[in-house]
Amino acid sequence: MKSTLCRLAKATKASKKTGPGVRDESVQLLRSTLYETPYKTTLHMDKESWKKHEIINRAWGIHQSRKQKEIKNLYDKQFQAMQEACEELRLTSENLFNAAMTGSKSRRFPIQTRIPTETPPRAVN
Numbered sequence: 001m002k003s004t005l006c007r008l009a010k011a012t013k014a015s016k017k018t019g020p021g022v023r024d025e026s027v028q029l030l031r032s033t034l035y036e037t038p039y040k041t042t043l044h045m046d047k048e049s050w051k052k053h054e055i056i057n058r059a060w061g062i063h064q065s066r067k068q069k070e071i072k073n074l075y076d077k078q079f080q081a082m083q084e085a086c087e088e089l090r091l092t093s094e095n096l097f098n099a100a101m102t103g104s105k106s107r108r109f110p111i112q113t114r115i116p117t118e119t120p121p122r123a124v125n
Contacts, residue, residue, distance in 0.1 A: 045053060090097040 089100065
């Protein structure tokens, strides 16, 4: 990366010179620096360290999948609670249930009742 930056600095200094060849070289260098794909470095480990690394990665994957399952179960419980609440509302009052279920799906908070985002000045003149 350092060598790329050095070449970039040299190319920008050279771009002050006139001529089509110098400018094309500078643009090409900028493009290659901005859009080059980063390369991955591989870990150099002995067999024992590599096994430990693999075990830790597998354990982390299991942990992440369990975490995702817990989140999914939480959403399922919330959805079930909402369904039960809607059913209770329907059994209590059909009119309230219909009023709650009908209406615009894209309801927005009224602009008139929004809280101002700008704060007042700290000192009054």
